Amino acid sequence: MRMDPGWVRRAGVVCRRYASAPLLAVAGLGLSGCASPLPGAATVQGQRIAHLWAVFFLSAAGVAGAVYGLILWCIVRYRRRSDGLPPQYRDNIPVEIMYTAVPVGIVAFLFALTYGTEIHVDRVAPRPDVTINVTAFKWSWLFDYPGTGITVAGTPDYPPIAMVPVGRTVRIVLTSTDVVHAFYIPSFLYKRDATPGLVQRFDLEIRRPGEYLGECVEFCGFDHTRMRFWLRAVPPAQFDRWIEQGPRVVHQRVRYTAP
Amino acid sequence: MSAVRTGGRMFLSSAAFGIAVALGYWFVSHEAAGTALLGLMGVSLGAAGVYVARHARGAALPADQPESRPEQLAGQRVGAFPTSSSYPVMLAAGIALFSVGLIYGWWLALPGALLGVAAIIGLMRESRAIER
Amino acid sequence: MTAVVAPAAAEPRRPARRAGVLDWLVTTDHKHIGILYMATTLGFFLVAGAIALVMRAQLAQPGLHIVERQAYNQLFTLHGTAMIFLVIAPFALGLANYLLPLHIGAADLAFPRMNALTYWLLLAGGLTIFSGLLLSTGAAAAGWTMYAPLSDFENTPGPGVDLWIMGVLMISASSIMTAINFLTTVMLFRAPGMTMMRLPVFVWNIIVTSLIILMAFPPLAVAMAELFIDRRLGGHFFDASHGGSAILYQHVFWFFGHPEVYVMILPYFGVVTQVVSTFSRRPVFGYLGMVLASFAIAGLSMGVWAHHMFTTGAVNNPFFSIMSFLIAVPTGIKYFNWIGTMWQGALVFPTAMLFAIGFMLNFLLGGVTGVMVASPPLDYHVEDTYFLVTHFHYTLAGGSMFALLAALYFWFPKITGRLLSERLGMLSFWLTFVGYNITFIPLFLVGLLGMPRRVVTYLPLPGWPELNLTSTAGAGVLALGIALTMWNLVVSWSRGAPAGDDPWGGGTLEWATSSPPPERNFHALPPIRSDRPAFDMRMPQGTPGGQARARAG
Ligand code: HEM
Ligand SMILES: [Cu+2]
Ligand SMILES: [Cu+2]
Numbered sequence: 052m053r054m055d056p057g058w059v060r061r062a063g064v065v066c067r068r069y070a071s072a073p074l075l076a077v078a079g080l081g082l083s084g085c086a087s088p089l090p091g092a093a094t095v096q097g098q099r100i101a102h103l104w105a106v107f108f109l110s111a112a113g114v115a116g117a118v119y120g121l122i123l124w125c126i127v128r129y130r131r132r133s134d135g136l137p138p139q140y141r142d143n144i145p146v147e148i149m150y151t152a153v154p155v156g157i158v159a160f161l162f163a164l165t166y167g168t169e170i171h172v173d174r175v176a177p178r179p180d181v182t183i184n185v186t187a188f189k190w191s192w193l194f195d196y197p198g199t200g201i202t203v204a205g206t207p208d209y210p211p212i213a214m215v216p217v218g219r220t221v222r223i224v225l226t227s228t229d230v231v232h233a234f235y236i237p238s239f240l241y242k243r244d245a246t247p248g249l250v251q252r253f254d255l256e257i258r259r260p261g262e263y264l265g266e267c268v269e270f271c272g273f274d275h276t277r278m279r280f281w282l283r284a285v286p287p288a289q290f291d292r293w294i295e296q297g298p299r300v301v302h303q304r305v306r307y308t309a310p
Numbered sequence: 311m312s313a314v315r316t317g318g319r320m321f322l323s324s325a326a327f328g329i330a331v332a333l334g335y336w337f338v339s340h341e342a343a344g345t346a347l348l349g350l351m352g353v354s355l356g357a358a359g360v361y362v363a364r365h366a367r368g369a370a371l372p373a374d375q376p377e378s379r380p381e382q383l384a385g386q387r388v389g390a391f392p393t394s395s396s397y398p399v400m401l402a403a404g405i406a407l408f409s410v411g412l413i414y415g416w417w418l419a420l421p422g423a424l425l426g427v428a429a430i431i432g433l434m435r436e437s438r439a440i441e442r
Numbered sequence: 443m444t445a446v447v448a449p450a451a452a453e454p455r456r457p458a459r460r461a462g463v464l465d466w467l468v469t470t471d472h473k474h475i476g477i478l479y480m481a482t483t484l485g486f487f488l489v490a491g492a493i494a495l496v497m498r499a500q501l502a503q504p505g506l507h508i509v510e511r512q513a514y515n516q517l518f519t520l521h522g523t524a525m526i527f528l529v530i531a532p533f534a535l536g537l538a539n540y541l542l543p544l545h546i547g548a549a550d551l552a553f554p555r556m557n558a559l560t561y562w563l564l565l566a567g568g569l570t571i572f573s574g575l576l577l578s579t580g581a582a583a584a585g586w587t588m589y590a591p592l593s594d595f596e597n598t599p600g601p602g603v604d605l606w607i608m609g610v611l612m613i614s615a616s617s618i619m620t621a622i623n624f625l626t627t628v629m630l631f632r633a634p635g636m637t638m639m640r641l642p643v644f645v646w647n648i649i650v651t652s653l654i655i656l657m658a659f660p661p662l663a664v665a666m667a668e669l670f671i672d673r674r675l676g677g678h679f680f681d682a683s684h685g686g687s688a689i690l691y692q693h694v695f696w697f698f699g700h701p702e703v704y705v706m707i708l709p710y711f712g713v714v715t716q717v718v719s720t721f722s723r724r725p726v727f728g729y730l731g732m733v734l735a736s737f738a739i740a741g742l743s744m745g746v747w748a749h750h751m752f753t754t755g756a757v758n759n760p761f762f763s764i765m766s767f768l769i770a771v772p773t774g775i776k777y778f779n780w781i782g783t784m785w786q787g788a789l790v791f792p793t794a795m796l797f798a799i800g801f802m803l804n805f806l807l808g809g810v811t812g813v814m815v816a817s818p819p820l821d822y823h824v825e826d827t828y829f830l831v832t833h834f835h836y837t838l839a840g841g842s843m844f845a846l847l848a849a850l851y852f853w854f855p856k857i858t859g860r861l862l863s864e865r866l867g868m869l870s871f872w873l874t875f876v877g878y879n880i881t882f883i884p885l886f887l888v889g890l891l892g893m894p895r896r897v898v899t900y901l902p903l904p905g906w907p908e909l910n911l912t913s914t915a916g917a918g919v920l921a922l923g924i925a926l927t928m929w930n931l932v933v934s935w936s937r938g939a940p941a942g943d944d945p946w947g948g949g950t951l952e953w954a955t956s957s958p959p960p961e962r963n964f965h966a967l968p969p970i971r972s973d974r975p976a977f978d979m980r981m982p983q984g985t986p987g988g989q990a991r992a993r994a995g
Pocket of ligand 2: 233
């Protein structure tokens, strides 16, 4: 067709000549793409999630690899070579039964693992070591330590930094005063929605000291992006000293300068 | 098997499925919203299914006979398909004005409603002409 | 205004008259309406795609460079809303509008005037949603999910949300009418011999899609009505401080929202099936299994809605998890059907086939990541991060959008009588495919690192700026690929090489009539003895009886 400039035509020829090479390359890239760069799970619960992730990732890679292999095999092997009509069969009942039954098996296996993990992750201890009431509002967080008179409050410009002990069971009691938000700590691989009118409870057992970024991940309007917080996980003794400083409202004084 | 009957069965089995899932869901979750949604879905599909199934009796279409040929219909009337009508776009405009009028006020909703009603009357009269 | 009489014999072919603007306004011909649908949805596609580019440009580096917070919130809401309600789903319905009567040998859809109404309602709904941009308060900015109570009057007072609600109501009315029209047409207006088990797979998938629409869109209309009552008429459906429930909105919305994703994929499964079968010169492998799988998907899809609510802590996670896992099985069956269709075939790779293969490669990643997000503990980590955004883009953009492009390349010759340039097409495919994956693979990674969705910017944490920059660069390549196809459409519409009736060696009935088809679609129909009547007519040795005869002879 005359309307194509020359470079388009040349590129078209090149594309056709090397048709399957980039196809393979991109498929490979796609697979390695999900190779798990999970942030190291910093809680006991998160560790279980990370293990489950590993199983799912390998199963997914296996299934995807097999299916990609079959598709690419067809593309390479069954290119049209002559004008003859290929075989016109339409069914192969044993094969069809197999490709229905095998996925059912895989799925049952994955569900069993999921169920086991979820029970552990969702389990709440009868008597947690520390309880923190977390309230989400537009657009920051309030951490209240019941029985101590301590409150940590934030604003979008000054996100709160809440203290938590390492190695103890921390109960989070979560709610929202206005719209739906969500309490998410990537390093814990865990989140829970903060829904107005609902109170949610879950436990975290932190394994190592550190400062962990928290984010609101349920879109909540204008300043959703800046609705962040930090958890500062410290050894139990240090945490106790912090509590013993007595009732107060802690405001963050350092403006977080990032966007 | 006649396709109309297949259609009726499709609705009725979907209805049964909806109600079965509603019951199962209630049993495992005791959650009202989802149960109501599934149950109502089942009931309304059931209503559609009963309607279609009643009309399926005696509906023997040449389309459903595996050996029939297109020439069998030659010269027969197979349906009435108007090629143009100015009422659909009018009705849509009426509906749009009316809906936006619900936000901004009756001065917009009223003309929209009138336009819509006029279009519906037009459509009905046109239908009578097509049937003839 | 004419009763249609089946043609007695092959009539002489008349070239169709060129239609003026007024003709397009009043047309009730399914082919014209189909063209209107597809042209309009492609227009919205360009707008929504341009919005995506602006978002990607803003996210290229940390900081506010291109748009402000509230502008960004409007942008992702409009992008998502348009892609879902105005592009991927209605393009499929428009394509079916054009193809369904041709596929089953009918003269038109059962209710031509209602059909015209659905198109105009869709257009009006889309314009209503976008008209919010003209307000000083801006268009709706609460995400395409429009969660209450964020979308209520107290939190979002501007009329943008009201316009959004009305637009979505018009679109849902339009979809429901279209579904009724399709179902009636298939039940009553098939050509003699076109039994249900000889329907092309595309038609079966449209039947199932219509069924899903009938089950899912009424709840959407309910959710929208309740939202409007809360906003304007003093209701408290979703207001927890007055005894309402925010979770209720999520239930009703997702009762629609999940099945909607199958409305956006099943027709495209049908497209890919048809394209793969044609370019492999093989019948669809496992036809019955494929049809049953579509029904299984429809049924299961009604019971999985709350997998979007795993992190609320207010639903029965294991129930919704197992139901969601089970959907992977019928979806997987489709893949094996396609592979079985290509197996021992004679494959050729025109652009339509390349896009269909691109669909298979991309959608697979959407599928396996779908199994991951169906597992509640994994969802606790990835829900509402870019991992989720990328998962559904692999199904809807890498999947449906690629199949949409395959459909354009496959049926454009039938619709216009002209071929699209294959050279431009090939180039467009490779740019789109490579660009698409460069755009989204980094987003999987940044999602796993914890980058939330719906944020206007992000912290410069290790890896985040690099991954985002790569993604934005990929989006540029992708945009170039799409632009080439659009250019191809425009140029070939008037100047493409003549296509002839059947440029591909197609199997379904539309390839047995002229390009474009005449006013009532067919001058004469071939006998219908399988789901590939046009193929049977051309290659009698390929039919079951024919092959036996050939072997004996
Ligand atoms: C092909 C190029 C595309 C690009 C580069 C693109 C990019 C994006 C981006 C950057 C976002 C914003 C994410 C966020 O801020 O959370 C987004 C959201 C979204 N996209 Fe796309 N997108 C593309 C195509 C599509 C298609 C074809 C669909 C089809 C349905 C689609 C559906 C959505 C939806 C539903 C959302 C979510 C909106 C919301 O959060 O309310 N996108 N996309
Ligand atoms: Cu938020
Ligand atoms: Cu879903």
